[in-house]
Amino acid sequence: MNLSLSINDLKFKFSEKSDYLLKGIDLEVKKGEVVAIVGYSGIGKSTLCYCISGIIPNIKKGLMSGEVLINGFSTKKMNISEISQSLGIVFQNPDTQLFSPTVEDEIAFGPENFGVLRDAIETRISESLEIVGMSKHRLKNPKKLSGGEKQLIALASVLSLKPEILIFDEVMSQLDNDSKNRIKNLILKLKKEGKTIVMVEHDFDNLDISDRVLCLNDGVLDKFNGEIFEN
Amino acid sequence: MTILKNNSNQLDPRSKIILVMCISTLAVFFQNIFWMIPLFIFTLLVSIFFKSNFFNLIWKFKKFIGIFVAMIFIQSIFVSGGEEILKIGNFTLISTLGIYNGVSIILRFLIIIVSASVMATSSSRDIVQGLYQWKIPYEITFMVAVAVRFLPMLKEEASDMFISLQLRGVELEKLSLRKKLNIYSYLLMPMIASVIGKAGELSLAVEMRGLRADYKRTSFKTLKLRFNDYIIMLLSVSFTFLILFFYFF
Amino acid sequence: MNISLKNVSYNYEKNNFNPTIKNLNIDISNKGFTALIGSNGSGKTTIGKLMAGILKPTKGNIFYNAENIRNMSLGSIGKNVGYIFQDPERQIFAPTVKEELTFVLKIKGFSEEEIENKAEKMLLKFRLSHLKDNFPFNLSRGEKQRLALAAVLINSPKFLILDEPTTALDIRCKEELKDILKNLLNQNIGMLVISHDYKFIDNFADRVIEISGGEIKNDHFKK
16 A cells, blocks of 8 residues: 555535535645645644544544545544554644653553553553653653653654554644754654654744645645745 | 562552542541541541641641631531530520531541542552452543643643733732622633643543553553452451441440 | 842742752843743743742842832732733633623723723724624634733733743734734833744844843843
8 A cells, every 4th residue: 555645525614614624635645755734823734634534524523525545444434443553643732642640651551442462562662762762751750741742752652553654733833942853853763764744734944854745725735835924 | 571560568549449438438427526536536647657648738728727617607506506605695606516516527528638648649540540450441440540630730720810810900809709709700711611622632632542442451550459458458348337337336 | 110130039849959040130121022032941931920920039039110029919010010821821711802801990990981992992903803702712822812912901011021922823923923012012011022932033122131040141132
């Protein structure tokens, strides 16, 4: 399967709204590609993330037409547990993705849900922490970490399920410059390991790590023409 | 590699749960102050044994002293009986029965609070695991961890909201009680919005990590009840029954 | 108005030998835009909170002109200095945008006419008029921030402290924020902006103070 993600004429609106937010999205993401999607706030970037990751229509509801294929399978026909074994998503807010008293517990949570055996969980925990560079923080309380470190743990908790596809929904927008760089380097590392990554951003400075950049405007994806406000 | 959480002197959270439930049950049943006082002393000793932070906890409730004192007056005024100690006209402000009942209520409250502080000596993950091993569904037990994680955060937010309200030029000390309550009522909506917002975001994140996956859930860390745990549980339950037996007959 | 910190130290934990803020001395006048920069953990947020009276210094004193703010209530501090939290949701309370601006004025006992005037003026100024009956929590982040600003400024403070105001704002919203702040500066409202967004501050700040390890590393006037 060369195409990790395939989106065909995706249209979506929330039931209570009158207008369609997504008006015909077409996108093909090859395995191992890093695609960035930019757009102004409120334009529907997060909603697009939800559609790509199967959150819409499985968790959040609305009127959706067209299809999203993850590794060739339609998100309408898969349930969340099937999806989360190949696709992981990290969200914007570092404080509302973690709930466990230690980093280790948090990273173990995903594999535990899928019946992974204890020894294998141990391996996954060490590997995930190694990838994000937080091995020293294994027994720390996530509450006490900085915003950037929390995002790294959120990512590690998703990586422990070994997804091949990663969706990043504005994961750097609440972080300071040092943390942003740390995450960007990590994304490059993940790319080298062959992960397919879709990152949604409103900060144009974060785009240099992607293979291609698309712009979400008026419900459709266009090529990004580098429109940047010069101070 | 099996990873057991219990260190040699750490008790299983389940034995703590049993102990706390027994103490609280006694506190609820006891009406007689002469039973409550020894129970309270016992509870304090237990907390000291577990090295729980009960003093800090009680200190946090010092604002409720007013209510407690009021309790004594309320009991004195509305419950007849006992000797009058302070009288205004036909109203008994303080009576022996009033003091008696008021103190009983205070003690009951303190016993429950102090025994609950014993639970805080276990990590939320262990409590969740303990309840899960007792066959309570994971979706319910993991709420304990969520509460432990988010309640302090919500407290901090409430504090920030209160500060920003005052920084808009609201001088609380100069306001009448009615206006003060009005101001406080404005804190409700943002707090509720915040809780709902966080709940929504967290539930999305954990669902996408398989919270409701239809698999047999494994546990990275399991708990094992040991000899000390069994002793504590056995002693707690049997003593509770014995004491209740003597109390009622 | 002058905000002065004299020999201010602050410790988050008692008996900690390494206080967050060490013996700081700063004088900030209420004219112009002062930027407070520094890495994460340098103490810049703490300084902002100390200046707004949210935290009380463990050592030293803070003055608004000659008045020591240590014993001032938050309410009276708020008459001089307004504070904007990083997350605008920490300062939104009412069910409609307009009521957000009016409820505090009502408590203070202003007349209906005055309240109406002030509210309409603020709605216009912060481009919120078309949203006045909306539920504030459904607003975008940029709109919420404008509402928070309007609600604080309706109290007419002479100085504003803003904690990382550009967080999670896209380029369009940052430009709008810049316009609003420029307007305020033109009305002689001074401000302290704590930010790690160097692009935003560049060409805008009159003075840049750099904090490192709780001490001033650099302090220079740009114009």
